[in-house]
Amino acid sequence: xxxxxxxxxxxxxxxxxxxxxxxxxxxxxxxxxxxxxxxxxxxxxxxxxxxxxxxxxxxxxxxxxxxxxxxxxxxxxxxxxxxxxxxxxxxxxxxxxxxxxxxxxxxxxxxxxxxxxxxxxxxxxxxxxxxxxxxxxxxxxxxxxxxxxxxxxxxxxxxxxxxxxxxxxxxxxxxxxxxxxxxxxxxxxxxxxxxxxxxxxxxxxxxxxxxxxxxxxxxxxxxxxxxxxxxxxxxxxxxxxxxxxxxxxxxxxxxxxxxxxxxxxxxxxxxxxxxxxxxxxxxxxxxxxxxxxxxxxxxxxxxxxxxxxxxxxxxxxxxxxxxxxxxxxxxxxxxxxxxxxxxxxxxxxxxxxxxxxxxxxxxxxxxxxxxxxxxxxxxxxxxxxxxxxxxxxxxxxxxxxxxxxxxxxxxxxxxxxxxxxxxxxxxxxxxxxxxxxxxxxxxxxxxxxxxxxxxxxxxxxxxxxxxxxxxxxxxxxxxx
Amino acid sequence: xxxxxxxxxxxxxxxxxxxxxxxxxxxxxxxxxxxxxxxxxxxxxxxxxxxxxxxxxxxxxxxxxxxxxxxxxxxxxxxxxxxxxxxxxxxxxxxxxxxxxxxxxxxxxxxxxxxxxxxxxxxxxxxxxxxxxxxxxxxxxxxxxxxxxxxxxxxxxxxxxxxxxxxxxxxxxxxxxxxxxxxxxxxxxxxxxxxxxxxxxxxxxxxxxxxxxxxxxxxxxxxxxxxxxxxxxxxxxxxxxxxxxxxxxxxxxxxxxxxxxxxxxxxxxxxxxxxxxxxxxxxxxxxxxxxxxxxxxxxxxxxxxxxxxxxxxxxxxxxxxxxxxxxxxxxxxxxxxxxxxxxxxxxxxxxxxxxxxxxxxxxxxxxxxxxxxxxxxxxxxxxxxxxxxxxxxxxxxxxxxxxxxxxxxxxxxxxxxxxxxxxxxx
Numbered sequence: 001x002x003x004x005x006x007x008x009x010x011x012x013x014x015x016x017x018x019x020x021x022x023x024x025x026x027x028x029x030x031x032x033x034x035x036x037x038x039x040x041x042x043x044x045x046x047x048x049x050x051x052x053x054x055x056x057x058x059x060x061x062x063x064x065x066x067x068x069x070x071x072x073x074x075x076x077x078x079x080x081x082x083x084x085x086x087x088x089x090x091x092x093x094x095x096x097x098x099x100x101x102x103x104x105x106x107x108x109x110x111x112x113x114x115x116x117x118x119x120x121x122x123x124x125x126x127x128x129x130x131x132x133x134x135x136x137x138x139x140x141x142x143x144x145x146x147x148x149x150x151x152x153x154x155x156x157x158x159x160x161x162x163x164x165x166x167x168x169x170x171x172x173x174x175x176x177x178x179x180x181x182x183x184x185x186x187x188x189x190x191x192x193x194x195x196x197x198x199x200x201x202x203x204x205x206x207x208x209x210x211x212x213x214x215x216x217x218x219x220x221x222x223x224x225x226x227x228x229x230x231x232x233x234x235x236x237x238x239x240x241x242x243x244x245x246x247x248x249x250x251x252x253x254x255x256x257x258x259x260x261x262x263x264x265x266x267x268x269x270x271x272x273x274x275x276x277x278x279x280x281x282x283x284x285x286x287x288x289x290x291x292x293x294x295x296x297x298x299x300x301x302x303x304x305x306x307x308x309x310x311x312x313x314x315x316x317x318x319x320x321x322x323x324x325x326x327x328x329x330x331x332x333x334x335x336x337x338x339x340x341x342x343x344x345x346x347x348x349x350x351x352x353x354x355x356x357x358x359x360x361x362x363x364x365x366x367x368x369x370x371x372x373x374x375x376x377x378x379x380x381x382x383x384x385x386x387x388x389x390x391x392x393x394x395x396x397x398x399x400x401x402x403x404x405x406x407x408x409x410x411x412x413x414x415x416x417x418x419x420x421x422x423x424x425x426x427x428x429x430x431x432x433x434x435x436x437x438x439x440x441x442x443x444x445x446x447x448x449x450x451x452x453x454x455x456x457x458x459x460x461x462x463x464x465x466x467x468x469x470x471x472x473x474x475x476x477x478x479x480x
Numbered sequence: 481x482x483x484x485x486x487x488x489x490x491x492x493x494x495x496x497x498x499x500x501x502x503x504x505x506x507x508x509x510x511x512x513x514x515x516x517x518x519x520x521x522x523x524x525x526x527x528x529x530x531x532x533x534x535x536x537x538x539x540x541x542x543x544x545x546x547x548x549x550x551x552x553x554x555x556x557x558x559x560x561x562x563x564x565x566x567x568x569x570x571x572x573x574x575x576x577x578x579x580x581x582x583x584x585x586x587x588x589x590x591x592x593x594x595x596x597x598x599x600x601x602x603x604x605x606x607x608x609x610x611x612x613x614x615x616x617x618x619x620x621x622x623x624x625x626x627x628x629x630x631x632x633x634x635x636x637x638x639x640x641x642x643x644x645x646x647x648x649x650x651x652x653x654x655x656x657x658x659x660x661x662x663x664x665x666x667x668x669x670x671x672x673x674x675x676x677x678x679x680x681x682x683x684x685x686x687x688x689x690x691x692x693x694x695x696x697x698x699x700x701x702x703x704x705x706x707x708x709x710x711x712x713x714x715x716x717x718x719x720x721x722x723x724x725x726x727x728x729x730x731x732x733x734x735x736x737x738x739x740x741x742x743x744x745x746x747x748x749x750x751x752x753x754x755x756x757x758x759x760x761x762x763x764x765x766x767x768x769x770x771x772x773x774x775x776x777x778x779x780x781x782x783x784x785x786x787x788x789x790x791x792x793x794x795x796x797x798x799x800x801x802x803x804x805x806x807x808x809x810x811x812x813x814x815x816x817x818x819x820x821x822x823x824x825x826x827x828x829x830x831x832x833x834x835x836x837x838x839x840x841x842x843x844x845x846x847x848x849x850x851x852x853x854x855x856x857x858x859x860x861x862x863x864x865x866x867x868x869x870x871x872x873x874x875x876x877x878x879x880x881x882x883x884x885x886x887x888x889x890x891x892x893x894x895x896x897x898x899x900x901x902x903x904x905x906x
Contacts, residue, residue: 002834004712005846009830012853016823019857020816022864026771027812034771039755039764041793042772042784072786073507 044096048076053111053135055091055103058174058364061144063091064104075132079104085181087147089201090173090362092302093184098192101199103138103362105302110366110374111135134369141172141364149474150177153467154453161453162202163471164345168439168448170379171349171358175449175471176342178202204306207338208452211424211460212267213435214333216347216394219264220386221287222275223393230261230393234271242328247273250423264397265405267421269332276331284327290385292346292357293339294318297382299360309339333422344437345450348419350385351394352439352448357382399442402465407436409465412472416442419468421460431455436464440472447475481542481902482534488546489530493523496553499780503561506781518571522556529578533895536589539902540895541832547825548876548891552577552884554818555877558805561781562798566879573881577888584892591896595840598649605642608635609685613692622695622740622871634882636698637873640705640851641889647706648843651713655839658714682706683723687730694740696731697858697870701851703727708850709843741868748868762801765794766863770807770815777811785809798879800871803860818877819860826853829894836901845897848890 026034034040048071055064063086066077079094092102100108109115113135143165150163154177165175182191182198191198200206222228236255239248249255249269255262263271276284288294294310296303310318311325313336319325329335342360350357359380366375386394398418401407406421419438426433434456439448449471451464500519526549533540552574560567588594594601612635616623625632651658683703690699707723710716735741747759755764773783785805787793794801807815829849833842852875859874861867873883875890 001712001715001839001842004715005830005833005842008708008712008846008850009826012826012850012857013823015857015861016819016826016853018866019860019864020819022861022866023770023807023815023819024812026767026864027774027807027815031771031774034768037768040768041765041787042768045784069788071788072784073781074784076788 045071045076047112048078048096049074049132050112051077051132051134052079052094053113053137053369055107055111055138055140057087057140057142057144057147059144061086063087063140063142063144064094079184081184083144084183084185085187085198086144086151087142087176088181088184089178089199089203090142090176091184093188095184095188098188101302101305102201103140103301106300107138107363110138113369136369136374137367139364139367140362141167141174142176142362143174143475145477146175146471146474147177150175150467150471151179151181153470154179155181157453157456157463159453159456159463160196160202161451162206162341163449163451163467164203164341165447165449165471165475166345166349166358166360168349168352168358168445171361172364173360173362174447174475176201176203176362178206201305202452202454203341204301206340206452206454207307207309207312208341208433208435208454209334209337209424209426210339210344211333211422211433211435212269213344213347213420213422213437213450213460214337214339215264215267215272215331216351216398216420216437217288217291217293218272218276218279218284218331219260219394219397220291220351220390221284222260222279223390224287224386225279225283227278227283228260228275230259230397232260234258234260234263234268234274236263236268237270240270240273242273242277243326247328247332261393261397261400264394264420265400267406272332273328276328279327279331281325281327284331287385290357290383291350292343292382292385297342297346297360300362300377301360306342307340309343310337312336312338333424341450341452343450344435344452345448347385348437348439348450349448351391351398352418352445353391354388355384355386355391357385395439395442398438402438406459406461407438407465409461410436410438410468410472412440412469412476415440415472415476417469417472418442418445419465421465423459423461426455428455430457432457432459434458434460434463436460436468438468447472481540482530482538485533485542485545486530488543489526489549492546492549492553493519493526495550496522496557499553499557500560502780503557504781506779507561518568522553522571522574525575525578529581532582533585536585537895537899539899540585541828541898541902543828544825544891544894544898547821547828548888551818551821551825551876554806554810554814555802555874555879557780558802558809558877559798559879561809562785562792562805566798569881570879570884573884576881577885580885581888581892584889585896588893588896589899591841591844591893591900592838594645594844594893595649595652598646601642602646602650605639605646608639608642609689611635612639613689616693618694622698623693624695624698624871631881634873634880636693637882637886638889640702641848641886641893643702644705644709644844644847644851647709648840648847651709651843652839655713658710658716683726683730686727687734690731690734690741691738694738695871696735696741696744696868697862697872700727700731700870701855701858701872704854705847705851708854709847712846713839713843744868744870748865751865762795763863763865763869766801766804767865769794769801769804770864773808773811773815775812777807777814778809780809783808799873800859800869800878801863802874802878804863806877819856822853822856822875825849829853832894832898832901836897841897841900845894848894852887852890 052066067080092104094100094104154161163177180196180198238252238254296308313319326335402417407419417440422435424433434453437450439445451468453463615626686699686703711720743759747763751760751763826849833845836842859872862869875887
């Protein structure tokens, strides 16, 4: 009997030793691959141990902050967004379930103190020791008061749309509004399935036909190429024949003989189509490239959330160089030409600052936890879109658009506003995408902007220009 | 021998105190109450148990009690780390367990007295299991619990011991008849139906339990205990082989009609396919928790066990998944040490069986050692995905009154058997 007892013990002992073997497999062999699995809650809880830096506006409003809590005896930090939907698409979110987006994503290394420099290395030692890692605070160029006005303007109208205001001297993003918006504190899951796509940053991901605002680009190209001068005469009929199809002015209006400057101020399609045809595809596309079309702006924002503008084919891709396009229609902002509000704000910026394209810059400065400034971005010039002379000519003409042309609703008392309206047909009867782009003051500008309102009955002058005026009033009230 | 026991218990208490201090240091901001009083109480209870053993069983095995002391201490520390209130309850259960232990060694100092009660034990085991099936409440899918007043009792833990006692008595009485075949079927000797009937009943009953309790672990445990004891009694591997085949077939059929067991088997085979689903959440979180411990572990009280709501990340961490928590905080070193402690305990049990000189004692000791060792194999195998997950407890370590007290009864019985075996040798 004792031999059998011995045998039984051996069988059970083998079983128990197999438990140690399997435990060893998980704890030694499979450990690192398990650690990286997305469903491993430990992964997200580890992120919570970092005191993520706050994001504040230039006027001192906290847009994102970390609040301490406890988790299984340790201090953890939960992200909180005090201003909720105010700049939700620009700021983005850092969420356990939904991941990260917006500046929360692109600035993650600084916000979590995990940059590649010495400070980041010191922090990684702290992390190993189990000490709390404190990230850097980011101060944005964003003007929260003006952002609030922009959001209210769009929300009160009950429309989808976007307002972008840049500082033409350095590319700083002063306003970047997009509606509908969402509350990153509570509304993320709902926003993911919302048909209004509130997570979409319409300023950088929304592609819209630019309509007549694009005439600024055509004019810059034609003036630079010497195809026209402001005084070149045009006949001004109601309609012309363009490639076998009729191309007409707004409301089929016949303007009669006029010069090129007048055509820009009054947005005369027949004149610009003729200019486009004279200019040709190569010259027009070269100018567009100079303005930043056909490629993403290389700025501090997740690349997939910042789309290039340009001419798109039916599949939604940028057209290839050899694909035929209708140049006269491109010249008036039609023909599958699509642009983001950010791109059109850059067009206005270039006119305002004498022809330079500057990289959009959301950040004013990055501060270490001890308050010292770690980084203060300086302007990055991406190239010249037009000559200074052409820019000066366009400034004069665009000022007249507000003074006496289609953009009079953008006038602000005590501020010289210059701009260009745009009203692009959406294909749905009576519905337009309404634009207004411009800058103020008309000389030595401090603000360059683009306002877009999706799918409304009115024109750019009726709907978008008043929004620009309201935002400009908020900006000047702040800065004077 | 008793001085060796006392020394080892002192060592165990030292480990326990160090562990509690570590948890206390790691989580100072949460627990204001003094666990030192509890630790002193724990030490006192073991000291009393030791003194009773010293008085009644002077020649008994000196390792069994210290091993239980280390295991209960580790369990208590990890339960304390999960929830101080649960730890207080567990502390009370350990004291009650030690009282039962003392009761057992006083009542059955002469182990032969138990042999006369074999049929009573058998009948009681059946009553307990029937009660579980009829009155039982489903917890986590399995029907293993009955509720009496405010108490939840797991009768299976006690039925297991009673079954071992019954089988030890029954097999000692009948082993010659069972071993010597009376007929030949297809050239293979089989015992007469009359003598093998009780064994067939056990096999059938185990399958009925599988379906009725909705739990593969308990029925497998009962069945393996019975087969192991049958093997020791008769030496006929044929019985074991036949029995195992029979059970495998029966279980395969039974699994088809019990969706809960089916889910557990899915979670065992394909846990990564749908980690958030019912089948797989517990087992995958268990594996993450174990892997996170690494070789040296996070340290007592320093692992990530609780979620932001204050509950455990793995549901039932304090009972079924206590091994995962140990592996996390004590690492591979600590987890392997715990398994080796069970191996040591099983070795002492089987050693007691080999030194005992009567068949009943041998069968009883081997049966009890098998019960503990195989239960460890099934539940730990379940949480590390070596086997399908089942609802068994880790002896002496898991939270739960039934489990703790029943295992102390096993320890008491082992000491009684070893007293008789050792005294006769001396």
